[in-house]
Amino acid sequence: MGTKYALGAAINAGLRAAMTRDEKVIVMGEDIATLGGVFRVTDGLADDFGTDRVIDTPLAESGIVGTAIGLALRGYRPVCEIQFDGFVYPAFDQIVSQLAKMRARSQGRLSLPIVIRIPVGGGIGAVEHHSESNEAYFAHTAGLRVVSCSNPDDAFHMIQQAIQSDDPVVFYEPKRRYWDKAEVSDEPSRSLHEAAVLREGTDCTLVAHGPTVTTALDAAAAAHEDGFSVGVVDLRTISPLDAPTLRKVAAQSHRVVVVHEASTFLGIGAEIAATVTEECFYELEAPVLRVGAYNLPYPPAHMEDRFLPNVDRIIEAVDASLNY
Amino acid sequence: MTVTAEPTTTSTPEGTPSVPVTKSSDILEARQNDPTSTAPFQLVEENGNPTRAGDDLGIDLELAQQLHTDMVLARRLDHEALALQRQGELHLWVMSWGQEAAQVGSIRAFRDTDRVFPSYREHAVAMCRKIAPADILRQWRGAAHSGWDPKESNVHINSLVLGTQTLHATGYAAGVRLEGSDEVVVTYFGDGAASQGDVNEAFNWAAAGSLPIVFFCQNNQWAISTPTTTQMRTPLHVRAAGFGVAGYHVDGNDALAVHAVTQHATARVRSGEGPALIEAETYRLAGHSSSDDPKRYRTDEELSAWQAKDPITRLERLLRNAGVGERHFSDLEGRADTFAAEVREQCKSIHGDDLATVFEHTYAEPHPVMRSESSQYLARHDRTAG
Ligand SMILES: Cc1ncc(C[n+]2csc(CCOP(=O)(O)OP(=O)(O)O)c2C)c(N)n1
Ligand SMILES: [Mg+2]
Numbered sequence: 001m002g003t004k005y006a007l008g009a010a011i012n013a014g015l016r017a018a019m020t021r022d023e024k025v026i027v028m029g030e031d032i033a034t035l036g037g038v039f040r041v042t043d044g045l046a047d048d049f050g051t052d053r054v055i056d057t058p059l060a061e062s063g064i065v066g067t068a069i070g071l072a073l074r075g076y077r078p079v080c081e082i083q084f085d086g087f088v089y090p091a092f093d094q095i096v097s098q099l100a101k102m103r104a105r106s107q108g109r110l111s112l113p114i115v116i117r118i119p120v121g122g123g124i125g126a127v128e129h130h131s132e133s134n135e136a137y138f139a140h141t142a143g144l145r146v147v148s149c150s151n152p153d154d155a156f157h158m159i160q161q162a163i164q165s166d167d168p169v170v171f172y173e174p175k176r177r178y179w180d181k182a183e184v185s186d187e188p189s190r191s192l193h194e195a196a197v198l199r200e201g202t203d204c205t206l207v208a209h210g211p212t213v214t215t216a217l218d219a220a221a222a223a224h225e226d227g228f229s230v231g232v233v234d235l236r237t238i239s240p241l242d243a244p245t246l247r248k249v250a251a252q253s254h255r256v257v258v259v260h261e262a263s264t265f266l267g268i269g270a271e272i273a274a275t276v277t278e279e280c281f282y283e284l285e286a287p288v289l290r291v292g293a294y295n296l297p298y299p300p301a302h303m304e305d306r307f308l309p310n311v312d313r314i315i316e317a318v319d320a321s322l323n324y
Numbered sequence: 325m326t327v328t329a330e331p332t333t334t335s336t337p338e339g340t341p342s343v344p345v346t347k348s349s350d351i352l353e354a355r356q357n358d359p360t361s362t363a364p365f366q367l368v369e370e371n372g373n374p375t376r377a378g379d380d381l382g383i384d385l386e387l388a389q390q391l392h393t394d395m396v397l398a399r400r401l402d403h404e405a406l407a408l409q410r411q412g413e414l415h416l417w418v419m420s421w422g423q424e425a426a427q428v429g430s431i432r433a434f435r436d437t438d439r440v441f442p443s444y445r446e447h448a449v450a451m452c453r454k455i456a457p458a459d460i461l462r463q464w465r466g467a468a469h470s471g472w473d474p475k476e477s478n479v480h481i482n483s484l485v486l487g488t489q490t491l492h493a494t495g496y497a498a499g500v501r502l503e504g505s506d507e508v509v510v511t512y513f514g515d516g517a518a519s520q521g522d523v524n525e526a527f528n529w530a531a532a533g534s535l536p537i538v539f540f541c542q543n544n545q546w547a548i549s550t551p552t553t554t555q556m557r558t559p560l561h562v563r564a565a566g567f568g569v570a571g572y573h574v575d576g577n578d579a580l581a582v583h584a585v586t587q588h589a590t591a592r593v594r595s596g597e598g599p600a601l602i603e604a605e606t607y608r609l610a611g612h613s614s615s616d617d618p619k620r621y622r623t624d625e626e627l628s629a630w631q632a633k634d635p636i637t638r639l640e641r642l643l644r645n646a647g648v649g650e651r652h653f654s655d656l657e658g659r660a661d662t663f664a665a666e667v668r669e670q671c672k673s674i675h676g677d678d679l680a681t682v683f684e685h686t687y688a689e690p691h692p693v694m695r696s697e698s699s700q701y702l703a704r705h706d707r708t709a710g
Pocket of ligand 2: 514516542544546547
């Protein structure tokens with residue numbers, strides 16, 4: 001392509017490509033057809049593919065996922081939009097007990113190729129329930145795949161790969177990066193469940209995903225100024241984790257700091273810390289450290305700058321790791 | 325419009341308690357669970373003249389002035405708040421513009437001891453419960469997740485996850501029932517929220533337990549960009565019957581009709597007859613919120629048709645026709661100006677607490693993670709004054 005896309009527009013283009021390729025792909029959610037979604041990610045799709053395939057649903061998240069399951073049983077590949085991260089919970093049973101388990105419950109006879117798109121994370125000054133990072137709930141559930149894109153190129157390719165998957169995929173979109181622009185390539189550079197090493201480092205590696213990848217890159221650049229070689233891995237896939245890449249960077253830099261917006265307690269960072277510790281114990285110079293939000297309900301907007309992990313807190317953790 | 329004095333029984337499910345019908349409430353009683361009702365109940369026509377029902381029931385001019393005052397002040401809050409949002413003083417504002425009659429007409433029919441469970445657009449309700457502008461704006465300024473103490477105002481904090489509050493209200497009503505109190509609970513929700521499972525569970529639960537609760541739906545025709553026709557095939561006041569909930573259909577832009585219907589329904593609920601649902605047909609004259617652009621999904625014709633039904637204009641016409649003097653209007657204008665200045669001043673005086681307070685408010689009892697993380701936090705930041 002070579003043209004620059006905003007992250008949201010790249011997902012739009014990816015959806016368009018998937019819908020063009022396979023007429024069984026349908027898109028459904030609240031306010032996604034006429035309005036094009038509150039973030040305009042589905043803008044124009046209803047005009048181009050019709051309202052049979054781009055569906056404004058009644059206002060019911062359990063209904064969106066539950067009926068998507070029925071549609072998938074009938075041979076469709078639904079892509080569900082959840083309007084904001086905090087509104088996925090009414091669909092929790094349908095996702096965790098129904099969507100995730102159907103294949104195992106049917107001895108592998110029934111596949112549910114459903115994608116659940118969720119704009120995720122904070123930093124946009126929103127009111128409550130609009131800034132959550134809830135990937136750990138779904139990553140904890142066997143039967144679901146969970147991915148998180150951080151840039152337009154990945155957004156464009158990963159949404160298509162997710163739609164092509166015969167398993168259910170929870171697809172996270174970093175809402176505060178929807179307007180970030182970058183070039184989008186014609187072909188995907190890697191498969192859906194591979195992490196990307198964005199920056200090599202020999203002193204320490206930051207592992208981030210979604211909205212915090214940019215923050216991690218900024219922190220690595222700042223550390224570089226101070227004379228440290230800090231790498232950055234964009235996780236891209238949360239479930240399954242790309243353990244080989246994690247092993248590789250741990251062996252290379254001997255120190256790992258995980259960064260995410262979700263609270264640290266039982267967050268993805270804990271799983272990464274355990275994985276790296278179990279598999280690379282003798283390579284490590286310091287315990288894997290985690291930088292995340294405090295273990296609190298997401299606070300009111302005026303407190304969010306102090307709540308979310310930022311460059312300073314990442315550097316603080318890198319220092320702690322280096323001085324361990 | 326015609327109003328039959330005969331209660332319609334066709335859709336009334338077996339077991340719906342029969343109500344001792346008093347003469348004056350015949351008309352309202354007839355409006356219950358009427359599946360043929362396409363025209364909602366009205367007391368005042370758009371031109372300000374009483375309808376036949378208005379003539380029959382009589383117009384309470386004192387009440388009309390009170391409701392008119394409430395509505396004018398509520399709309400002024402909307403104007404000021406939207407302006408404050410545009411100036412960057414608020415993160416977001418959700419306008420109740422056009423829905424003032426549904427809100428003030430209903431809340432004024434309850435006792436101050438009746439607990440309210442709002443959704444998020446009920447600023448006019450909050451004002452009638454004497455909640456200060458600063459407390460209404462606090463949440464939208466990003467300073468806190470809730471603005472007031474429900475134990476003081478008897479208004480629960482806003483619920484932004486759609487429909488969830490209807491179950492809380494139902495449980496609260498179950499508590500009221502257990503204690504044998506004569507309080508009634510009211511919960512507000514939208515036409516869109518009515519599609520949520522929670523809301524329908526609440527209807528069923530309340531009916532099964534014959535609980536003292538009024539479900540008040542402001543059907544403002546839209547859920548962001550989604551029209552009511554996408555949400556449902558059967559009107560909500562008819563759906564109520566299927567649950568065994570007494571359903572009422574009222575013109576939500578007719579403050580007096582809303583008040584009359586709510587008063588009637590509430591009396592019925594208070595006397596132990598089980599839950600009621602009121603569907604107030606109204607219109608969201610502004611966008612969904614300060615970040616919405618309604619031009620993307622609705623026509624100018626639709627908007628102007630509803631502008632012609634403006635609830636404030638209607639009551640103003642009624643009052644003028646009835647000979648209420650200029651004094652009421654000019655005094656009110658002055659009051660609204662004073663109030664507007666107060667809103668602006670109070671908004672700018674809102675300063676949120678420090679994040680440190682969230683560590684204190686998350687659990688009732690001491691928690692080791694809160695303790696360790698708040699000290700980490702305080703090592704990084706000075707606590708700002710609240
Ligand atoms: C569970 C849930 N899903 C989605 C949303 C996002 N959302 C906020 S308001 C709204 C529309 C609500 O429409 P309605 O219930 O008719 O109330 P209105 O805004 O018209 O007053 C939507 C979809 C939400 N707040 N909660
Ligand atoms: Mg609505």
